[in-house]
Amino acid sequence: MSISQYSEDRRDCLQEVCNVALGQAANALARQFDVFVTLPIPVISIIAADQLADSLAHFGSGGQAEIYAASQLFASPADGCDLTGLALVMLAEESLNDLQSLMPVTMPVDELIISTCHSMAQTCLDALSEQWGLGFQSAAPALVGYQSLRSICQQVVKDWQHILVVNINYQFEGRVFNGNLLLLFPDQAIDAMAQRLDELLA
């Protein structure tokens, strides 16, 4: 499976649905940190599941800075949990330092990551599920050390063949902060999502 097998209409529709969702997430971030968030164009791709670890390694290759991550599984009972996935928030150390400097008082790093993850991922998932009429239920975000990211991703995705990846890069205008939200959808979710998108396109 490749993105070319996902029709252009579906890809366009998914991008627009994500655009609306990340607009709400960006607004949550802007309010949380009193900044202006530059809205990105979400990047959609379909990869073989065994390529994921390599794709993630790419995020750490930019510098020596440590990468912090939080992951969150989500699913909706409304469709029998077909449209399920994993949200992964990735923040470089310099981005965390930037967030820290925006806080009135220094926050424990774990708390800062989790609260940022809430704006970046949860708000986005809520907006997505609202558009799809699904009501995603998400697990609480869990902190993931970058070194263990590979193994955790391999654990989660080990039964997946393909992954549809939505990569959303949030940046704060005039600041260092640069964080990524990856939404990872496995095989059956790719099909289930196609149905939701076709309903929106109808």
Add this chain to the structure above:
Amino acid sequence: MSIPLLICDDSNMARKQVARSLPAEWDVDVTFATNGVEGLEAIRAGKGEIVFLDLTMPELDGYGVLEAVKAEGLKCIIIVISADIQPEARDRVIGTGALEFIRKPINAEKLATVLQQYGLY
């Protein structure tokens, strides 16, 4: 005579959503543009007396279009339709000459309210 109306958005679905939300009896001649560069060309060619403009677009974004329209003194009424619901985004586009800001996803009711509010329809 029909009003030249331009819908400028990189998403095909978003362009269709706007087109479908137009009041049925509104006498407009619709042109579509898929990024800011195309949009600006259409405005220069007189195809956008009224413009529905997205913000996040490749090539040239909506802010770039607004600035170019202002710099070139092009005559058009621009209504921004965007998912960027940050209050500052709204302030910026209004400050750069947009008439109004409408949140995505658009629907016919929202659009009709804004058009009536400004006597455009």
